[in-house]
Amino acid sequence: MRWFLIDRLEECEAGKRAVAVKAFSRSDLIFMDHFPGHEVVPGVLEIEMIAQTVSTCVRLLRPKTFAVLSKVESARFIKPIVPGDRCRITAEVIRMRPHYIQAAGHIEVDGVRVGEAQFVAAIVPGVEIDMKDPVIEGWIRRQGGSCEQDSVEASVAAFA
Numbered sequence: 001m002r003w004f005l006i007d008r009l010e011e012c013e014a015g016k017r018a019v020a021v022k023a024f025s026r027s028d029l030i031f032m033d034h035f036p037g038h039e040v041v042p043g044v045l046e047i048e049m050i051a052q053t054v055s056t057c058v059r060l061l062r063p064k065t066f067a068v069l070s071k072v073e074s075a076r077f078i079k080p081i082v083p084g085d086r087c088r089i090t091a092e093v094i095r096m097r098p099h100y101i102q103a104a105g106h107i108e109v110d111g112v113r114v115g116e117a118q119f120v121a122a123i124v125p126g127v128e129i130d131m132k133d134p135v136i137e138g139w140i141r142r143q144g145g146s147c148e149q150d151s152v153e154a155s156v157a158a159f160a
Contacts, residue, residue, distance in 0.1 A: 005049040006056065006089060009139040015061030017092040020053040020135070026083040041081035046115040047072060050105035053091040054121065056135055058101065067101060067121035075117040085109045099123055 006020040024031075024041060031039035048069070055067040081087060091105030100123055106116035 003045075003048070004052075004134070005045060006052050006135055009053075009056060009135055010088075012057055012060055012139060015058055015093060015096065017090075018053050018057035020049075020056070020089045020091075021086060022049055022089065023086045024081065024083055028083070031083055039083050041085075043075065043077045043115070046077060046081065046107055047075055047117045047119065049087065049089050049107060050091050050103075050117050051119065051121060053089045053105060054093060054101070054103040056133070056139075057091065057093065058096075058123075059133070059136060060139065062125075064126055066124045066127040068124055069119060070100070070122045071120040073102075073118045073120065075115070075119075077115045079109070079112065079114040081107070081109060081114055087114075094118075097123075 005022055007022050009018060009020050011017075011019040026039070030041060030045060034040060034042055051067070051069045058065060058067050086109065088108045089105060090108070091103060093101050093103050095102040101121050102118075103121060104116070104118040107114050
């Protein structure tokens with residue numbers, strides 16, 4: 001099972017910065033057990049929302065790379081995210097190296113910051129993902145273009 005924790009990419013400067021949105025409905029599976037009668041999005045999934053936004057941003061620069069969350073340097077959960085909330089996730093790549101990126105981001109609901117995180121993600125080059133990513137496909141379609149088909153070498157070179 002794959003958890004899609006971003007619905008749509010709204011802005012993106014490939015490999016540098018991205019803004020995504022995620023709307024939570026009462027029927028989302030995460031609210032089934034967390035917590036009955038007081039449903040909230042788990043903090044770990046807030047971090048994952050930011051990480052998925054960064055990963056999407058990096059994959060738009062180099063489609064055959066994948067960013068894997070490897071170290072959370074800091075995280076704050078300021079206000080709970082509840083059913084019905086529409087989250088705006090802003091993420092940016094702080095440092096990009098051949099084997100890792102350092103990134104940071106925050107989540108807002110109705111213009112109020114509700115969470116933030118800074119982390120390191122390992123770069124895995126040459127990843128062929130069987131499943132199409134609907135967020136990336138939607139972004140490319142709205143931009144009227146296509147994603148370049150790069151090689152492992154080009155992917156690694158982009159991070160040097």
